[in-house]
Structures are given as C-alpha cells and as structure tokens.
Amino acid sequence: MARFSDMVVVITGAASGIGEGAARRFAEEGATLVLADIDKAALDKLAGELGGIVETRETDVSDREACEALVKAGVDRFGRIDVLVNDAGVDHLGLVDEGDFDEFTKVIETDLYGVVHMSRAAITHLRQSKGCIVNISSVSGLGGDWNHSFYCAAKGAVTNFTRALAMDEAKHGVRVNAVNPSLTYTALTAGMKEQPELIAKFEERIPMGRGAEPADISGAIAFLASEDAHFVTGVNLPVDGGLSASNGQPPLS
DSSP states (O other): OOTTTTOEEEEESTTSHHHHHHHHHHHHTTOEEEEEESOHHHHHHHHHHHOSSEEEEEOOTTOHHHHHHHHHHHHHHHSOOOEEEEOOOOOOOBOTTSSOHHHHHHHIIIIIHHHHHHHHHHHHHHHHHTOEEEEEOOGGGTSOOTTBHHHHHHHHHHHHHHHHHHHHHGGGTOEEEEEEEOSBOSGGGGGGGGOHHHHHHHHHHSTTSSOBOHHHHHHHHHHHHSGGGTTOOSOEEEESTTGGGSOSOOOOO
C-alpha cells in the first residue's frame, strides 16, 4: 500500500516513540519525509534505516523561529507539504505547587506552543496542497489524571485547539484531527515498565489488557492523514484499548 507516495509528510518528535512509529509507517506507504527532533543523531540513524527520501533537521518546537525554519527547509527541498504530524512533547509528574515553575512552562511551551508554532508555520502550504494536520494529544487531554496537572493542561489545550483550528481551516480544504493515546510504551514511559504493580493497574483499567506500542498509534495517524478520512475533521480519536469506554468503576462480578 502506498497511499502517501506523492506526499511530503513533516513529523516532529520523530526520533523515538510515537513519532518514530509514524515515520516508519509513512515511509512504508511511500511518503517523502521531513523529520524533526532535538536528537539529530537519532534522527539521522532513523533516516538511514528508512531509506527513501528523508530530510532531517534538529528542531526544538518551543522555538517559533526553529519551527518556521523547519517548514521552510521542507518546502525549499520538496516544494510542498501535505501532512503535518505534531508529535514532539515532554511530560511532567508532580503537584501544582511542587518544583520550579519553569517545569510548567517547559511543558506548555513544548506540548502546546510547539503545536501552535508548527501549525502557524505550515498552514499556508497546507492550504495550497489541501493537506492535513494530525496532532498527538492524549487521553490526558480528554480527562484528568492524578499528579499530572501540567501535562493535562497542555494536552487539554491541544485537544480543543484541534477542534477550533479544524473549524477555521475547513473552508480552505485543510483537515485537522488528533489522536489521543493512553499508556504507550516509549522512552517517555520506560520507567513505568520497571513498576509491575503500576503496569498491572493500567492493564486492569484498559479493556484490551495492555498498553499500546507505537505501531498501534501510527496506524490511526496514517488513517487520519489519508484520503480514507477525507470527510473527517475536528476529531480527537482515543486510541486507548477501550479505556475511555469505561465510566471509571471497577469490574463487577
């Protein structure tokens, strides 16, 4: 299957985790890729594994000018952008009065402003190509988590930004959607695998009985970016093994 053989796809946070999974999926389907991350060495390693036509660029998405330079580099080389996948993000655990306030601003500037910076930089080109944006939000953007208020604030904003931007851009032929994963096994959650009791609690709450792998998420990203979803916009799609189907109560005997 080569649904993206004539398309240029920009992916942030592409060096690992969900972003890497998305890069591999789009490469399999024939896309030309512009991959960004703060880890340039990991990006270049990935590009070598993928083959095909790949541009890599070290980018901190909290830096507006860096986002603009990333988009410009992609357009200068390939002449267009068809799909933007906003994956780059950081996490934070802790109560609202713990730690330095800079920890809060780092999450907001990366997870929220990064999406805004990239969307602003790319939107003119996406209007020209009648392209689309797929944001990586979270189930934490659909409901609250204990000890996770900074992250929930950022992802909740991404969730509603997705809806509002989709409404504004529909008249220009640009679709904007998001995927909202639950627990996904990436470098960001690696420490959780060392806590079997915690993982067991997650697995008990997820009807499908496990956390996701990046490939579980990348299929949904590819669907939302494809022509198969040509009449889908403004959607926040939970990719969570059935977690959001629950009302939160424990299993009844």
